[in-house]
Every structure is written in C-alpha cells, then in structure tokens.
Amino acid sequence: MTKENGKGAARSDKALAHRLKRMRAESLQPFQGSAPGDAASQEAASVDCGWGRLIFAQTFSEAEDLLDALRQEGAERRDIALYVRDPHVLLAAAPQEVFLDPSHTFRLDLSTYRSSRRQSGGYFVRRLSSEADARAVNRIYTARGMVQVRPDFFWSNRDNRAITYFVAEDDASGEIIGTVTGIDHGRAFDDPEHGSSLWCLAVDPQARHPGIGEMLVRRLAEHFSARGAAYMDLSVLHDNDQAIALYEKLGFRRVPVFAVKRKNPINEKLFARPLEAYDELNPYARLIVDEAHRRGVHVEITDAEGGFFRLSHGGRSVHCRESLSELTSGVAMSICDDKAVTRRVVERAGLMVPEQMTATGDTDAIKAFLEKHRRVVVKPARGEQGRGVAVGLETIDDVERAVSVAREVCDRVLIEACFDGEDLRLVVIDFKLVAAAVRRPPRIVGDGTKKIRSLIASQSRRRAAATGGESKIPIDAETERCLAASGLTLDSVPDEGQEVVVRKAANLHTGGSIHDVTGVVHHRLVEAAVAAARAIDIPVVGIDFMVRSPSEPDYVFIEANERPGLANHEPQPTAERFIDLLFPLSGHRAAAQALGKL
Structure with missing residues (x-):
C-alpha cells in the first residue's frame, strides 16, 4: 500500500465513522416528521416513573448518549427508551446490552376523541391522594406481574406537573380496584408536538365491576385533552389481544413508534428464548x-x-x-389428602375443629346433626379446588342432594357444623407465616338490565382472564340453590348496584376472590396455623380457617392444602420464600x- 493510499483509507474510515454517527443521530428522531435538527436543540429528557425512567429518545442527539442513559438503569427497575426511529441502528451499537421491545405503540388523536356518555357503576375514578392509595396501587401492580413503586415515590410526586395518577375506587368497599399513570410530554420537556402518554393501566384481578380499564383510559384522555395535548400514546405487548381490542374500540390507531430496553432479569422473558x-x-x-x-x-x-x-x-x-x-413427605401428603385424618391430627395438636360426621345412609342421624347445628357444610373427604363442596345447608333435602353431588368426587362424604364468618387461608413455608388472605364467595353486581345468568357469565370471563383460566363461576345446581335462598333465579334481573352472592363456597377455582390480610392477621391465628403445619410436619402448606375476623383470635380449622396456590397471594413474597426453602444459598x-x- 502506498502512503497516499494509506491516507485515503484513513480519510475513508473517518468519513464512514462520520456517516455512522450521523445515521445513529438520525435514528433517534421521532417518526412524526421532526426536522433533523430538532433533537439537538432539546436537552436529553427523561421522567422517573418509580418503576423506571421513561426516556425520550428524540431528545438525544447521539446514540452513545442514549445508550449511556440506559446503562444507568437502577436495580430492579425497567427503563424504557421511547420514540426511537430506526432502532436497528441503535441495537447494532450494543446488541448484548439492549433489545427492541416486542410491543406496539398506539395513538389516540385527542382532537377527534369523543367522551362516552356511559357512567361507571359501583366505582368512581379520582386522583391518587394518599399513601394508602399508593400501597393499593402496588398491590395491583404485583398481582399483574408489574414492577412495584416505592409508596413514598407516589406521594412525593403528587405535585409533579408531568405525572398524573388516577385510581378507580369501589363505592361500597372503598378499595382501590384500578389505576393508570399519565405523562405530559409538554411539561416533561417542552415537547413541541404537545404529546402525552399512558402507562401502567392495571385493574385488580379481584374486581367485580366491568369496564374499569376503559373508564380509566377515558378519564386520562379527557384530562390530557383539557390540558391541550394533541395525542396520547401507549405501548402494549404485541400479543395482548384483549388490551389491543379495547384500545382500538376507543379509537387508538397503531403508529410506527418503537421502544428499546436494557437486557435485565425483569425483561428477560421479552428477549431471551423461552423455556420449552x-x-x-x-x-x-x-x-x-x-x-x-x-x-x-x-x-x-x-x-x-x-x-x-x-x-x-x-x-x-x-x-x-x-x-x-x-421436601413434602408422602405421609404429610396423605394426611392432607383425607380431610377427616387432617382434622384428627390438628385436633390432637390443640387446634379448634368443627364437629363432624360421616354421611351414611342413616337419614335420622343426619337430621339430628342438622337439628343440632342448624346449618352445615357438606364436602368430599378427598378432593380439591372446591369440587363437591356445599356451604350453609339448612334443610335435609339440600343436605341429601349435596351428599349425592359430593359422592361423585369421593365415595366418603363429610358433614360439618357451619361456622359463620370469613374463609381465611394462611400460607406457611418453613413453619413461618408468609401470607394470609380472606377468600370471599363469588358475587355479581346488578346493572338493572341484565339477567343474573348473563352477569355470571361476564364475571366468569373476567375472572378467567385475570387468573389464566384458573377461576370460573360454574352455573350448576349449587349456584341455583344459593340464588333460591335469596329468592332469586338465574333469570332474575337485580337492581343497579345490587350485590348478589351466587355461591357460598369461597374457593378461587369456583370464582371466589382473595384479599390480602397479612398485615392485620391476629397472632393467635398465626400460631395455630404454624402448630397445624408442625403437627402434619409439612414444609409448605395452606391452612384454612373460618374466622369471625382475621384480626380476632376466634377460629375453627377447616382443612390443610399440601399444594397451596402461591400466585394467589401476591404481593406477599411466597415464591421467594419457596425458593429460599429449596435453595437457601x-x-x-x-x-x-x-x-x-x-
């Protein structure tokens, strides 16, 4: 190679480097047609949302600067770089560190958006206003597999002009049942396009009311419209068909906007090959x-x-x-498998148990038992997921029918005295309480127009969607019996706002809901649950009590579940404690x- 050729090659290399640098800078421009110089005139902008930062990629003039910003992501946080044009160029600069988020971006044109005349029933939408609200929002985030936010972050940002938090509150219970976060781009970085975006839309999987997500989206759209925003964007995973259908129904349209994230443990399932x-x-x-x-x-x-x-x-x-x-022995499992055996084991350990008999062909004995206790529970001696369980039976005819149904699950059927109160599940791992939750029977809320049959079907679809198909409300003889006890049928039309319990058993698999009470459960209940786990000698167990209140010491033991559903008890760290038990290091x-x- 001649000297001149060497200089020429060097000049070519410098020119190539300059072109690559320019391509990277141009790749960061938003799709909306901004002039190439716009990004350089703005200061690199981001908003701390608690779960991570929303990084506005169009305000970064250099790809390396944006990558450096992503590298500053905090532990257990999920930063998002949005509005990355031609993200393949950015990814080429750091393929081992960042990835293209497999989400679609949808946009709502606020100039043409029209609010709905439909009113929410049984709940209302308002601003987040207390630390209790913040804790409730975190509970919903955890139940939906989202990154939690420090409660004090919500509270310290209540006056932040760029961030808006809305929550949906249940009229009757006062519980927070939904949440959404909005970012005002104009207030975040003087966005010349007057944009805004929606984040963290989440509805409590236990919520009974329909349309909560839609009302939260509409409330945020109306809020930004009143502020003069031109549009509202959101990012949704490409395979979330249910959410996409809602957004399209509300007038959102997909736009070619892309997001880039860091490869971290939280994001791993989005970029790594999934387990077979x-x-x-x-x-x-x-x-x-x-x-x-x-x-x-x-x-x-x-x-x-x-x-x-x-x-x-x-x-x-x-x-x-x-x-x-x-780690659970066959002996411990067999004790839990037979409810009569379980009862005898824990009774010898000093726990309070309800009086019980085995259903035989002796109708007189059943009548005497029913007369003594007035209300009884019928359940198969072996079984799970609430199959064959009937609660609150008051007539001999109902008891005999329930016994026949229970025999389809197990030949041996038990009849127990019914204890009035709430169904409490305590999860004990390594003989320590990890979670406590009240389980409530499935119920529907009337709207004044739909039949109970239709309301149950709608509620069942929502429960199934929220639990991956694990929770559905059966429409069967037990459902009809519970309705008849209230003077209703499947074809009755309850008044607007009227709450109707459609089954007495609180099992989650038959449509029940679960409500965390770990922070308030009485220490005597905890002691009794741990004593039951030690008596059975089982390292992981769900102990079921009937209680007057989780904050009071009175209880009766119902059963022990050797395979408790840990996913039902978030935000408590059930999975963490389970892995700690198996692999403490x-x-x-x-x-x-x-x-x-x-």
Missing part, C-alpha cells in the same frame, strides 16, 4: 419458575400440563409440582446475607 413448554404452565407453576429463573436456578419443565418442573442449583435437584416439592438475598447486608 413455558406457556403451557398454569400461573401457580409459572410464578415459581419465574422466581427460580431470576435467581439463576436451572429449570427443566418435565410436564407443563400437570405443572411439574425440576429445579437445580449448587449440585442439588428438587422435583416440584407447583408448590408441592420432594441462591439469589441476591443470600449474597446480601453473606455480606452482612441483611
């Missing part, structure tokens, strides 16, 4: 698999349909079926303990 058969796991198995994967525990799914998987770490391997592992927690930081 992962999508076939139910929510109870998936929760544990996700926690294990996050902590570097090897996962092998052995039978997805049955919820079986093998976890391996540090030379140890444990086979599990959801929360049931090899795994994950960040063990490392922090070793360093004396915990």
Whole structure:
C-alpha cells in the first residue's frame, strides 16, 4: 500500500465513522416528521416513573448518549427508551446490552376523541391522594406481574406537573380496584408536538365491576385533552389481544413508534428464548419458575400440563409440582389428602375443629346433626379446588342432594357444623407465616338490565382472564340453590348496584376472590396455623380457617392444602420464600446475607 493510499483509507474510515454517527443521530428522531435538527436543540429528557425512567429518545442527539442513559438503569427497575426511529441502528451499537421491545405503540388523536356518555357503576375514578392509595396501587401492580413503586415515590410526586395518577375506587368497599399513570410530554420537556402518554393501566384481578380499564383510559384522555395535548400514546405487548381490542374500540390507531430496553432479569422473558413448554404452565407453576429463573436456578419443565418442573442449583435437584416439592413427605401428603385424618391430627395438636360426621345412609342421624347445628357444610373427604363442596345447608333435602353431588368426587362424604364468618387461608413455608388472605364467595353486581345468568357469565370471563383460566363461576345446581335462598333465579334481573352472592363456597377455582390480610392477621391465628403445619410436619402448606375476623383470635380449622396456590397471594413474597426453602444459598438475598447486608 502506498502512503497516499494509506491516507485515503484513513480519510475513508473517518468519513464512514462520520456517516455512522450521523445515521445513529438520525435514528433517534421521532417518526412524526421532526426536522433533523430538532433533537439537538432539546436537552436529553427523561421522567422517573418509580418503576423506571421513561426516556425520550428524540431528545438525544447521539446514540452513545442514549445508550449511556440506559446503562444507568437502577436495580430492579425497567427503563424504557421511547420514540426511537430506526432502532436497528441503535441495537447494532450494543446488541448484548439492549433489545427492541416486542410491543406496539398506539395513538389516540385527542382532537377527534369523543367522551362516552356511559357512567361507571359501583366505582368512581379520582386522583391518587394518599399513601394508602399508593400501597393499593402496588398491590395491583404485583398481582399483574408489574414492577412495584416505592409508596413514598407516589406521594412525593403528587405535585409533579408531568405525572398524573388516577385510581378507580369501589363505592361500597372503598378499595382501590384500578389505576393508570399519565405523562405530559409538554411539561416533561417542552415537547413541541404537545404529546402525552399512558402507562401502567392495571385493574385488580379481584374486581367485580366491568369496564374499569376503559373508564380509566377515558378519564386520562379527557384530562390530557383539557390540558391541550394533541395525542396520547401507549405501548402494549404485541400479543395482548384483549388490551389491543379495547384500545382500538376507543379509537387508538397503531403508529410506527418503537421502544428499546436494557437486557435485565425483569425483561428477560421479552428477549431471551423461552423455556420449552413455558406457556403451557398454569400461573401457580409459572410464578415459581419465574422466581427460580431470576435467581439463576436451572429449570427443566418435565410436564407443563400437570405443572411439574425440576429445579437445580449448587449440585442439588428438587422435583416440584407447583408448590408441592420432594421436601413434602408422602405421609404429610396423605394426611392432607383425607380431610377427616387432617382434622384428627390438628385436633390432637390443640387446634379448634368443627364437629363432624360421616354421611351414611342413616337419614335420622343426619337430621339430628342438622337439628343440632342448624346449618352445615357438606364436602368430599378427598378432593380439591372446591369440587363437591356445599356451604350453609339448612334443610335435609339440600343436605341429601349435596351428599349425592359430593359422592361423585369421593365415595366418603363429610358433614360439618357451619361456622359463620370469613374463609381465611394462611400460607406457611418453613413453619413461618408468609401470607394470609380472606377468600370471599363469588358475587355479581346488578346493572338493572341484565339477567343474573348473563352477569355470571361476564364475571366468569373476567375472572378467567385475570387468573389464566384458573377461576370460573360454574352455573350448576349449587349456584341455583344459593340464588333460591335469596329468592332469586338465574333469570332474575337485580337492581343497579345490587350485590348478589351466587355461591357460598369461597374457593378461587369456583370464582371466589382473595384479599390480602397479612398485615392485620391476629397472632393467635398465626400460631395455630404454624402448630397445624408442625403437627402434619409439612414444609409448605395452606391452612384454612373460618374466622369471625382475621384480626380476632376466634377460629375453627377447616382443612390443610399440601399444594397451596402461591400466585394467589401476591404481593406477599411466597415464591421467594419457596425458593429460599429449596435453595437457601441462591439469589441476591443470600449474597446480601453473606455480606452482612441483611
């Protein structure tokens, strides 16, 4: 090579580098037709949303600057760089660090948006106004698998002009049942396009009212419209068909806007190859698999349909079926399997148990038992997920019919005295309480026009969608019996706002709802649950009590479940404590303990 050729090559290299730099800068321009110089005239902008930062990529003039901003992502946080034009150029600069978010961006033109005349029934939408609201929002985030936000962050940002938080509150209970966050781009960085965006739309999976998500979106759209925003954008995973259908119904249209995120443990399922058969796991198995994967525990799914998987770490391997592992002995499992045996074991340990008899052909004995207790519960001696259970029976005819139904599940049927109160589930792992929750029977709320049959079907669809198909309300003889006790039928039309209990059993698989009470559960109830776990000698168990109130000491023992559904108890760290039991030296927690930081 001649000297001149060497200089020419050097000049060519410099020219190529200059072109690449210019291409990267241009790749950061938003699609909306901004002039190439607009980004350079703006200061690099981002908004801390608590769960991470929303980074406005169009305000960064250099790709390296945007990458550096993404590298500053905090621990356990999820930053999002939005409005990245030609993201393939950005990804080429750091393919091991960032990835293209597999989400679509949808836009609502606020100049043509028309509000709905429909009024919300049974709830109302308002601004987030207290730390209690913030804690409730975090509970919903956790139930939906979203990143939590420090409650004090919500409160400290209540006057932030760029961030707006709305919540939906249940009229009757005062519970927060939905939330949405809005970002005003004009107030965030003087956006010349007067944009805004919607984030963190989430509805409590236990909510009974229809249309909560729609009303939250509409309220935010009206809020930004009143502020003079030109549009409202949102990002939604490409396969979230239910959400996309809602947005399109409201007038949102897909636009070519892209987001880039960092490769981190929270985002891993978005960019890494999924475990084989992962999508076939139910929510109870998936929760544990996700926690294990996050902590570097090897996962092998052995039978997805049955919820079986093998976890391996540090030379140890444990086979599990959801929360049931090899650490639970066959003896402990057989004790839990037979409700009569369970009752005898815990009674000898000093727990309060209801009076019980075995259903035989002796009608007189059943009549005498019913006369003594006035109301009874019928359930199969063996069974799960609430199958064959009937609660609050008051007539001999109802008891005999319930016994026939229960015999379809198990030949041996038990009749118990009915204890008035609430159904409390306590999850005990390694003989310590991890979560406590009240389980309530399924109920519907009338709108003054629809029949109970239709309301049950709608509520059942929402429950199924919220639980991955695990919770549905059956329409059967038990449902008809419960309605008849209130003077109703499946064809009755309840008044607007009228609440109707459609089944007496509070089992989640038959449409019941669950409400966390870990922070208020009485210490005597905790002590009794731990005593039951020790009597059975079982490391992971769900203990069921009937209580007058979770904050009072009175209870009667109902049953023990050797395979409690840990996913039902978020935001409590059930999956974390389960993996701690199996692999105590795994994950960040063990490392922090070793360093004396915990």
